[in-house]
Amino acid sequence: MAPAKQIKPLKNPVSVTANLLLKGSTVYLKADGTWSDDIANSAIAHDREQETALLALANITEKTQYVVGAYSFDVKIIDGKATPLGMREIIRAKGIPTITPDGLTSKPEWQNQFTKSNASSHKI
Amino acid sequence: MSLQQSIQQAAQKEYSPTAPAIAPKNVQMYKYDQFDDEFITQRIDQLRSQINRRLAGELSEDEFKPLRLQNGVYLQLHAYMLRLAIPYGQLNSTQMRALAYIARKYDKGFGHFTTRQNIQYNWPALSDIPEILEDLQKVEMHAIQTSGNCIRNTTSDPFAGAAADELTDPRPWCEIIRQWSTLHPEFAFLPRKFKIAVNAAEQDRAAILYHDVALQIIENDQGEMGFKVYVGGGQGRTPVIAKLVREFLEPQYLLSYLDAILRTYNMLGRRDNLYKARIKITVNETGVEEFSRLVELEWNRIKDTGFNLPEEQKQTIFKHFELPEFELHQYDAEKFESKKLKNNGFDYFVKNNTFAHKQDGYTIVSISLKPHGGIPGDISADQMDLVAQLADDYSLSEIRATHRxxxxxxxxxxxDLFILWQKLTKAKLAAGNIGLLTDIIACPGLDYCALANARSIPIAQMIAEHFDDMKKLNDLGDITLNISGCINACAHHHVANIGILGVDKKGEESYQVTLGGSSRSDADIGKIVGPGFSGDEIVGAIETITNVYLAGRTNNDETFLAYYRRAGQTPFKEALYNVA
Incomplete structure (x- = not known):
């Protein structure tokens, strides 16, 4: 009897993301092979085998010129949905920068991730 | 609304919609001829075809990427980014109105001026790019060679042609280099990107010593004009100050000498390692003496048979830059001083945002794109239109973009300065902080850039908000502070008096501080002061650094950099890290 195949674990679960080829905006791979602009709809891989399968699925649509640059990234699961880990993916998932220049009408509610600095802690 | 209608409306002047949106009369800048127009048409058609082939699957992303990059098209975090070339930073008012139109029609109503004197749009769709380039062509602009491993936009002194301290106007030479380098077939696929800067003033306002080739226009003992040539400067992960390779180059040999430098680099430059491919590494690995010898060898072979600019063609280009006819007038000094006394804001504006003009009665005015809490380099479409109008009304329709x-x-x-200041004030463009701590260079950072490790813009905003007292800022005086979101150093953090580099430290944004850099003729590379700071701590760290300087300077005339060079890092380390 062949030994049971060892499935390599992941440090964190992962989802797969890419950019739309035409517009460049961020999208996430769903379990059915289509793409959503909402990370909450993304498929989640819990081990290497699932991750490889998701990337292979992404590769199929990448070849149809719908998306570009697919890759997997770490997520955490909250209420069964993927949420991004790390500032880069947090910013991508929001679809807009954390700051709002003149001309952008909607101000993201989460724009100030940093608290006001306490300058006195460094005064000499 | 078409580009022509938009420009007409913005300018509120007579305009025929069938006429091309030509430059305003009398602006001293290069004007396209039929050849320029035709090759740009061909280039746009070529890119449109490449985009269509990419969308049809005939080109892979690997094949398409170098093609789009050579037209300034990047793929960033949220969208494509289009970088347009502003040759040596010079714009006319019509071009600025076209930039406003593009910001409104294809972007989200703003643009971002860069440290390469260019402008970037952060939100265009790939399919819109040929149309944007067609609109740009109507005002004699393009995006060719704003990225990719080719010769990029030549940069220069933003005060060129106006500054009292310049030996001559460097812009005709920049234009000659632009024409020589645009679509130069031999140098379209160099080992890495290649940047040339030209300066002709006493002060270096273009950071020329951090370019692949730096050309300082000088006069020899016989009163003849020529170029002092430096090679191998750069920033990025390996900052290097350019090294002198020729004390004096006669101007007629400029192009053959550049050919020799580029050819030597093209032969010796490494293509096996992206991080060792710039000419600064080639010069370092080859040795500057050997590199110079090879350049001279090649130059001596081609200087009399290779390409040098025919005198007639040179004169044609120089004619575009003949100085405008300035009005000879005596300004009312008493009235001017009285307005300064009555208006603190105007007083600071005059002190920090103006520079001596070569013509009596005139001045050079810097418009700070660093308003209180603003995003460094960002400007809205409405502000662009206003700047265009102010240029028409008060500056002979000319505008410049600076590397800061x-x-x-x-x-x-x-x-006209007081009324100009009043109009800028209404548009939130009158911050009198040029050259002060809040005149911060910041790259787009992790808010936009696919390469970044940390955010730059919120850090710049927090520092600007913390240091919002103009009296204190003026007391601190001449300090440069630059913030890059990654080691590629697009915001020139290495060469700032106070540099901030954003890094990713175990998934958290962290900010490393360097001190003592300079991008001027006393060029120096900043040194890391110690462990990095979190986003919450960095403003406090800058406050500490400025307090060390204020407490330690011998008098108000000792600048931050002079103090640092005298005192070294020790007092800063002691204060920042409580090191006894």
Whole structure:
């Protein structure tokens, strides 16, 4: 009897993301092979085998010129949905920068991730 | 609304919609001829075809990427980014209105001026790019060679042609280099990107010693003009100050000498390692003496048979840059001083945002794109239209972009300065902080850039908000502070008096501080002061650094950099890290 195949674990679960080829905006791979602009709809891989399968699925649509640059990234699961880990993916998932220049009408509610600095802690 | 209608409406002047949106009369800048127009048409058609082939699956992303990059098209975090070339930073008012139109029609109503004197749009769709380039062509602009491993936009002194301290106007030479380098077939696929800067003034306002080739225009003992040539400067992960390779180059040999430098680099430059491919590494690995010898060898072989600019063609280009006819007038000094006394804001504006013009009665005005809490280098479409109008009304329709991400009106009559300041104030463009701590260079950072490790813009905003007292800022005086979101150093953090580099430290944004850099003729590379700071701590760290300087300087005339060079890092380390 062949030994049971060892499935390599992941440090964190992962989802797969890419950019739309035409517009460049961020999208996430769903379990059915289509793409959503909402990370909450993304498929989640819990081990290497699932991750490889998701990337292979992404590769199929990448070849149809719908998306570009697919890759997997770490997520955490909250209420069964993927949420991004790390500032880069947090910013991508929001679809807009954390700051709002003149001309952008909607101000993201989460724009100030940093608290006001306490300058006195460094005064000499 | 078409581009022509938009420009007409913005300018509120007579305009025929069938006429091309030509430059305003009398602007001293290069004007396209039929050849320029035709090759740009061909280039746009070529890119449109490449985009269509990519969308049809005939080109892979690997095949398409170098093609789009050579037209300034990047794929960033949220969208494509299009970088347009502003040759040596010079714009006319019509071009600025076209930039406003593009910001409104294809973007989200704003643009971002860069440290390469260019402008970037952060939100265009790939399919819109040929149309944007067609609109740009109507105002004699393009995006060719704003990225990719080719010769990029030549940069220069933003005060060129106006500054009292310049030996001569460097712009004709920049234009000659632009024409020589645009679509140069031999140098389209170099080992890495290649940047040339030209300066002709006493002060270096273009950071030329951090370019692959730096050309300082000088006069020899016989009173003849020529170039002092430096090679191998750069920033990025390996900052290097350019090294002198030729004390004096006669101007007629400029192009053959550049050919020799580029050819030597093209032969020796490494293509096996992206991080070792710039000419600074080639010069370092080859040795500057050997590199110079090889350049001279090649140059001696081609200088009399290779390409040098025919005198007639040179004169044609120089004619485009003949100085405008300035009005000879005596400005009312008493009235001017009285307005300064009555208006603190105007007083600071005059002190920090103006520079001596070569013509009496005129001044050079810098428009800070670093308003209180603003995003360095960002400007809205409405502000662009206003700047265009102010250029028409007060600066002979001329505008410049600076490598410190500001704008310049180069030819303003002193008598017009107060009303100009009032109009800028209404548009939130009158911050009198040029050259001060809050005149921060910041790259787009992790808010936009696919390469970044940390955010730059919120850090710049927090520092600007913390240091919002103009009296204190003026007391601190001449300090440069630059913030890059990654080691690629697009915001020139290595060469700032106070540099901030954003890094990713175990998934958290962290900010490393360097001190003592300079991008001027006393060029120096900043040194890391110690462990990095979190986003919450960095403003406090900058406050500490400025307090060390204020407490330690011998008098108000000792600048931050002079103090640092005298005192070294020790007092800063002691204060920042409580090291006894």
């Amino acid at each position: 991400q500001n704008l310049v009106l180069p030819h303003v009559k002193l008598d």
